[in-house]
Amino acid sequence: MNTLMIPQMGAMQKSALDGVVLSGPDGLSGSQKAAIILQVALMEGGSLNLATLSDEMQKKLALEFATIKHVDESVILTVITEFEAALQRGGLDFPTDLAQRLESLTGTISDDALADLRESFGIQGTTNPWDDIGAMEDEKLAEMVTNESAKISALIMSKLGPVRASEVLEALPEDVATRITLAMADTGHVPPRTVAVVGLTLGQYIGKTEETAFAEDPVVRTAAMLNAAAASTRDKLIDALGDLDAGFAGLVRAAIFTFEDIPARVVVTDVPKITKEVSSDDLVVALVHAQENAPEAAEFILGNMSTRMADQLREEMSESNAVDTKAGEAAQGLVTRAIRELEERGDIVLQTPLEFDETPM
Numbered sequence: 001m002n003t004l005m006i007p008q009m010g011a012m013q014k015s016a017l018d019g020v021v022l023s024g025p026d027g028l029s030g031s032q033k034a035a036i037i038l039q040v041a042l043m044e045g046g047s048l049n050l051a052t053l054s055d056e057m058q059k060k061l062a063l064e065f066a067t068i069k070h071v072d073e074s075v076i077l078t079v080i081t082e083f084e085a086a087l088q089r090g091g092l093d094f095p096t097d098l099a100q101r102l103e104s105l106t107g108t109i110s111d112d113a114l115a116d117l118r119e120s121f122g123i124q125g126t127t128n129p130w131d132d133i134g135a136m137e138d139e140k141l142a143e144m145v146t147n148e149s150a151k152i153s154a155l156i157m158s159k160l161g162p163v164r165a166s167e168v169l170e171a172l173p174e175d176v177a178t179r180i181t182l183a184m185a186d187t188g189h190v191p192p193r194t195v196a197v198v199g200l201t202l203g204q205y206i207g208k209t210e211e212t213a214f215a216e217d218p219v220v221r222t223a224a225m226l227n228a229a230a231a232s233t234r235d236k237l238i239d240a241l242g243d244l245d246a247g248f249a250g251l252v253r254a255a256i257f258t259f260e261d262i263p264a265r266v267v268v269t270d271v272p273k274i275t276k277e278v279s280s281d282d283l284v285v286a287l288v289h290a291q292e293n294a295p296e297a298a299e300f301i302l303g304n305m306s307t308r309m310a311d312q313l314r315e316e317m318s319e320s321n322a323v324d325t326k327a328g329e330a331a332q333g334l335v336t337r338a339i340r341e342l343e344e345r346g347d348i349v350l351q352t353p354l355e356f357d358e359t360p361m
Contacts, residue, residue, distance in 0.1 A: 007014045016196055028079070035064040046152065119138035129203025130159050150183035155198055158187055194337040219248070223255035227336070231258065231293065231329055257340060257350070259290060263300040266339065270348040271304035277338035282331045284316045289328025291317075 026277075038061070050058055054078070084185040105117075133141070133156065145168065157165040157180060169177045214221060226234045234256070242249035259263065290298035291315060302310045325333075342348045 022273050028075070028136060029064075031060050031064045032059055032068065033082070035068055036076060037083055038065060039068075039071075040076065040080065112196040132203055133199070134160050134164055138167055138171045141168050145180060146172065146176050150179045151186050153180040153199060154183035154187050155190060155195060156202070158184070159195065159199065210216045219251045219255050222252050226252065226256055227258070228333070230326075230353045234258070254352075257336055259286065259297050259336055260294040262294075262297040262335075262339070265350045265352075266300070267348065267351065268304045271301055272306070272341060273348060274335065274339055275301070275305055275309070277342065278335050280313070280316070282334050284320055285323050285327060285331035287313065288317050288320050289325070289332060294330070294332075310345075 050061065055063070076295070100165065133144075136144070145156055148156070156170065160168065170181075216224075226237060229237070238249060238253055238256075278286075287298045287301065302313060339348070339350070343350055
């Protein structure tokens with residue numbers, strides 16, 4: 001490495017475009033030295049995140065980077081040696097926020113390992129718990145600090161910032177506000193680790209960083225499970241559930257869609273769309289079985305399609321062999337599944353059953 005060439009930025013002034021040649025280490029500014037270190041790192045394939053610097057510092061460094069044209073080897077070695085010595089003297093600082101420290105490992109360790117670390121520290125994703133705490137309603141935040149010790153409450157108020165903390169103070173009883181204000185005197189030498197742990201603990205308390213195992217609501221998952229069950233099993237479970245928790249049973253029953261629900265929930269003009277989604281053979285089996293367990297649904301379907309197709313299906317039904325319960329329920333399940341898929345695609349809209357309709361009369 002004999003010399004260092006730094007590319008120029010085309011939008012700079014003419015004096016910048018002419019470039020500066022650094023042939024000696026004397027008189028170099030800190031920003032010039034930083035620009036040299038940056039270029040050395042880039043030439044070696046490194047990557048430095050400068051976004052953590054202030055806008056002013058970023059602009060100053062970019063300006064130096066743009067104006068330096070050439071650096072002699074002696075200057076490079078001197079700057080690097082000085083940089084290494086500064087690191088040894090000053091040690092190494094890590095971000096004070098635990099979530100930020102873990103986030104800085106992204107791309108360095110595996111995603112699974114990073115997720116395990118976050119979970120072990122009580123951090124969900126990259127959420128900063130103090131942001132969540134500061135976003136709480138005044139009354140809830142006031143309740144939180146009231147239930148904590150004076151010193152913990154003082155830490156909370158310190159992290160909130162003057163304006164937000166004053167809003168919370170106004171929502172507190174006078175004696176609590178006084179106690180917390182006095183405790184501010186004890187926060188002068190609190191280590192960053194303690195503040196981070198307090199934030200993570202309180203973040204879990206308010207539940208905003210909690211990750212649930214299931215994406216869907218319990219009612220939806222229960223209804224989906226019972227939809228797939230045999231009709232006899234489903235009916236028994238719904239009845240038993242109603243005895244134990246009538247409210248939950250009602251919500252589940254409203255979310256369940258069975259073959260018997262077709263007349264009450266399917267719009268008449270949507271029947272042709274449904275029959276197109278099910279094969280003729282499966283539809284015949286479903287309708288034959290429906291003559292025993294859901295005759296109204298069978299007539300509803302046959303009565304709201306073209307006369308030619310209805311007559312053809314009736315003829316095939318009359319010629320069909322007896323259908324056992326298992327095969328019949330399976331065929332009806334194909335029909336209800338087709339209806340659900342049409343609804344999910346937005347092709348049809350199911351009506352709300354009257355027994356669960358909360359619309360005022």
